[in-house]
Amino acid sequence: MRVFPAGTLRTTVLVAVLAFASGCASTTIFTPYTARMNPLIEQLKSGRQVNLSRCLASGRQSTDSALYSLELGRIAQIQGDVDLSIRSYADAAEAIRIADDKAKITASGALTQAGAILTNDNALPYRVDGYERILLHSFQAMNYLVKKNLEGAGVEIRRANGEQAEALKRHEEELEDARAEAGQNKLSPAEGTGRVYAHFAVLDRIIGTVKNSFQNAYSFYVSGMVYELLNQPNDAYIDYKKALEIRPDSIYVQRDVTRLARQLGMEEGPNRSGTGLKQDKAGGDVSALPDAETGELLLFVEEDLVPQKEEVKIPIPVPGTGLISIAFPVYGHQWSEDSPIRVMDGENSVGPLETLCDTRALAVKALKEKVPVMVTRQMIRGIAKGIAARKSREKFGSLGELSAFLYNYLSENADLRSWNTLPARVQVLRAMLPAGKHELFLEQEGDAVACLPEVGIDSGARTIVRVIRAGSTVKLSQMTF
Incomplete structure (x- = not known):
């Protein structure tokens, strides 16, 4: 954010008006982003194919190219076009890098910031959230696994781990910038911040399920899995431990931490070496490995789509202007608890799926973490718009x-x-199955919600199956190592 003294207001107004008149501003300044995405989402959920060659083409040429490339990469992944997904995610990562470099230069983006002062935050290039950056690299790693490119997958998990560390630092810097701007403009955003936080109260229980928006057990678990495939058990153990810190009740993560600890000679049982494990609650053999008659199934299931932000109008007092009404993004409703999903092999239960990443909770937490920054920016905008109105009247x-x-x-x-x-x-299951072909079912509340035909289990090998469910669309990919 930037401070715009009253003496420079005429320039700010001119920039905003020119941007509006010429149509060169962001395509979402006056049209909600969700309005552009919902037709595509409806296509995905109904099982219809999205035309990937034309999908989001204008958005990928805009200042929000990183976001639109993320969407295209994900849609391509859902529809099974792995090569396009890899390219789109790479484009998104490069756009994020360029935006981060520009953000380090104080003078960069001044015109866009000026436009945002008298329009809204949509005039600012979208700053990809930390949890989105991390999932970008985790999903790209899964793309590379489909291509049997372990080296590429290894690069992406290291990037994901790096993002999980950088996101906290970036968040703290943004908060410090907001505090500095509030001080320079003699603003006290505390009351406005409190009014916005009140709209998150209905979701406080959900927000409380995640420590922060910067880390998730799924990304650490994928990292541990890839390190195992790269024959780097020490690194795998470290990342499984990190996943366990986030999801301490996960049966599967408990088993993997204990299994690798034993393999590395770090403990004799699950109570040693600080793993914090009492016992394997499912009664499984934590040290079991594939043999001549069995193979390992590692199943990831990506369920539904994240909720979308909604707009609310919130009154905030602004010095010298009075009470102004600002438009603010929130997640407006509580979602119901998800019923557990069990994986069935015919009449036999393979085991329950466990949630490693609740992306909904990460999204809500990320938005709440940004409230102080957004309120400060809104108050500066309110002052600027108030001054502009007075001058227009004069x-x-x-x-x-x-x-x-x-x-x-x-x-x-x-x-x-x-x-x-x-x-x-994102949910996971890890289990041993007899070698051969299996027809698996995902069962929820006694009903089969998805069928996974022809899941091949090779003796002595590990089969990774990834299932994406979005409405009536179910996409399955599998790879054996």
């Missing part, structure tokens, strides 16, 4: 005041951008 009378009022009303739109095609949650 110069053009009541007609000018009315025009300013109408512009302020029409331009005050909440920023609803986020990665909309992410799964709502």
Whole structure:
């Protein structure tokens, strides 16, 4: 964010008006991002094919190219075009890198910031959230596993781990910038922040299920899995331990931590070496490995899609302007508890799926973490719009005041951008099965919700199966190592 003294306001207004008149501003300044994405999401959920050659083409040429490339990469992944998904995710990663480099240069983006002061936050290039960056690299790693490219998968998991460390640092820097701007503009955003937080109260229980938005057990678990495939058990053990810290009740992560600890000679049983494990609650053999008659199944299921942000109008007091109504993004409703899903092999239960990543909770937590920054920016915008309205009244009378009022009303739109095609949650199952072909079913509340035909289990090998469920669309991919 930038501070715009009153003396430079005329320049700010001119920039905003020119951007609006020329149409060069972000395509989501006056049209909600969700309105652009919902037709594609409906296509995906109904099982219809999205035309990937034309999908989101204009958005990928805009200042929000990173976000649109993420969406395309995910849609391509859901539809099974792995090569396009790899390219799109690579484009997104490069766009993120360029945006981060620009953010380090103080003078960069000044015109865009000026436009945001008198329009809304949609005029700012989308800053990809930490949890979205991390999942980008985890999903790219899965793409490379489909291509049997272990080296590429290894690069992506190291990038995901790096992002999980950098995201916290980036968040702290943004908060410090917001505090500095509030001080320079003699603002006290605490009351406004409290009013916005009140809209998150209904989701406080969900927010409380995650420590922060920067880490998730799924990404650490994928990292541990890839390190095992790369024959790096020490690194795998470290990342499984990190996953266990986030999901301490996970049966499968408990087993993997204990199995590798024993393999590395770090303990004799599950109570040793600080693993924090009491026992394997499922009664499974934590040291079991594939043999001549069995193989290992590692099943990932990506369920549904994340909820979308909604707009609310919130009154905030602004010095010298009075009470203003701002448009703010929130997640507006509590979602119900998910019924457990069990994996069945004919009449036999293979085991339950366990949630490693609740992306919904990460998204809500990420938005709440940004509230102080967004409130400060909204207050600065309120002051600037108030000054512009007064000057318009002084110069053009009541007609000018009315025009300013109408512009302020029409331009005050909440920023609803986020990665909309992410799964709502990612679940895992790890189990030994007899070698051969299996027809597996995902069963929820006694009903089969998905069929996984022809799952091949090779003796002495590990089969990784990835299932993506979005509405009536079910996409399965499998690879054996």
